[in-house]
Amino acid sequence: MGTLLDLDLPAPELTAHLCDLASPSGEEGPLADAVEAALRSVGHLRVDRHGDTVVARTALGRPTRVVLAGHLDTVPVAGNQPTRLDGGVLWGRGTVDMKGGVAVGLRLAAHVPAPVSDVTYVFYDNEEVEAERNGLGRVAREHPDWLAADFAVLMEPTSAAVEGGCNGTLRVAVELTGTAAHSARWWMGSNAIHAAGPVLRRLADHQPATVTVDGLDYREGLNAVGISGGIAGNVIPDRCEVTVNYRFAPAKTEAEAFDHVRQVLDGYDVRLLDTAPGARPGLDRPVAAAFVAAVGGEPRAKVGWTDVARFDALGVPAVNYGPGDPQLAHADDERVDVAEIVTCETRLRAWLTTLAPVEGRAHRRGLGAGGSHESSVESERDWSE
Template sequence: MDANASVVDLTRELVSIPSYDDETAAGDFLEEWLRREADADTTITRDGVGNVIARKGAAGGETLALVGHHDVVEPAASQVASDDEYTVEERDGRLYGRGTADMKGAVAAAALAFVEADPAGELVFASFVGEEVGGVGARHAIDEGFTPDYAVVGEGSTGYSSPGVTDVAVAHKGRRGSTITAVGTAAHASEADAGENAVYRATDAVSVVRDLEPPAVEVAGERLEGSVVVTEIEGGTAMNVVPDRCEVTVDERTVPDERAPLERVEGIEGVAWTVDQDLPPMRCDDETFAEAVREAADAAQSGTPERVVKPHATDAGWLSAAGTECVVCGPAEPGEAHTDTESVSIDVLERCRETYRRVAEGWTGE
């Protein structure tokens, strides 16, 4: 089997296996493939939530991990062939199907690189579950002691500096989703002064949010700027009743080491603020590692990759928060993930496979 067919075939196999609300079958396939293809000295484990983790090379020194996830978002009807198979199509040098870009193509490239590489130190391959629902697998692995020194996370970084170039993301935003709850006292609308209008209190809180200055940091010569946006509001029970409760949803895109001071809304009487989800941002502080990955990506393609920043949260955020130096480098292009026409370039899959292998064989952490 030639090199190009290998990455195509493995991606096809992975993408065809449904893994939206149950990742078990995709994890089974990955585990069985690794046991068949990896060297005898490779240690392969499947943890309690279904993460697939393999290790080889010299233990005791610096550890490099190639990281991905094998869960996907809900497929469109056109991406489902049957109850137990997703559709995968190849045309015009691309593979189409749910998970091709996000991110089973990168998982296939990383798995192949892991098997092929003669690593400079300890090399780890990890494919997590539950990335699309808040990093369930990554968080579990970290809690169980998954602490690589360095990681290349295969989320999309292609087409950021220029079309077709696979760059290296050295930072990305996080996401904090929260709810502002305003409570008041109900009254008949004809006697509004007898009550306390929760919607008015909520709109006062919204005014506070609108006046907040989103935090920003400089990374890799680019300004990574957060945002704070009110996205939903719900309150009231009837046209003629002063509302006693109103809830406002806030979407905040966070940057490393900074958060917008949303707690200020609690200075308003009757208003409380709760955090519902907090996906951490990521920033690589080891420039030597970031440059080593960029050089590997440069050697694997004709274009010149750059160090860039990424707007979306990934499992790199959880790893970074736990102390791992991370970069993001993968085949997906902006706008491909989660779409009904999701696809990935076959040439870029092979490029990423080569990049991962080069990093694994060249990086020692010294």
């Protein structure tokens, strides 16, 4: 018999249960099974599954639909499982990235039967690995109607602050060539590694911009992140490659970002390796403004890249919001203050039950009527200390 998840547990305790069920990328199946089974027991939800991604939706005919999304996978366990609770802090793999957010999403899915906006809950696989395996991206390609909405919240760790949109990212390779020779007769050759010096100097001297998008300031960055070259300890190298990463504001397209890098490195052979677009925060949308008003705080820009960009590509504005310090994500001492988990659930519950409906884009796809589900009494253990 598979693992049973009790969605009546307080969110911090549910977080511990989720974390103790290991789900490194590619091994999310047992956890996805448990999530699916738990959500199928909730009468007011329609549940669909694609691979190890589980999608649950209300169908109340509301004028707006919002998405709450979180990934089920973690990076590999590193001696930080099972979890332990110490003085109001929950330690262990996944506590920050991002099973605290997943626990909050599961609790809301079970215990908010009549939100003022229809809600789609997405729990997906393979976020921590290469993009082509990403469960959210797979659903966006094969079942985009499952993600249709007016606004999305990705429950990535943000220390319970709103982080709007995200920067885009691309990587390029700069290839330098020379002439190989014996290092004892170095003057007979041309050193390709030495030729990388001006490239590195140009990058070091570059002053990245800070770009304001929808009222948020996105700090860009252009940096060498790798260098390779050399044949042997007694050979002047005839080849060297510098890898450069550009983090660009969501005001730029991927093509514009690549053009900028080529301008900075004009005169060099620049080859595009990979790229992912940024996402505008969309905070000017009424439904987004209602979210910010409900959860409070001053929104800030997400300088890293997250899956909000996948929603933006579907025309759905999205923000990042969840418990946990993002600087502790993937750390061996990963840990979360359980009070942040409680805070996120409380604020998101208030948003889902008080959001003033606005005219949406008819993202209701004939899901059929649902029933109701009453919340049971909380566990006696006080996880909010």
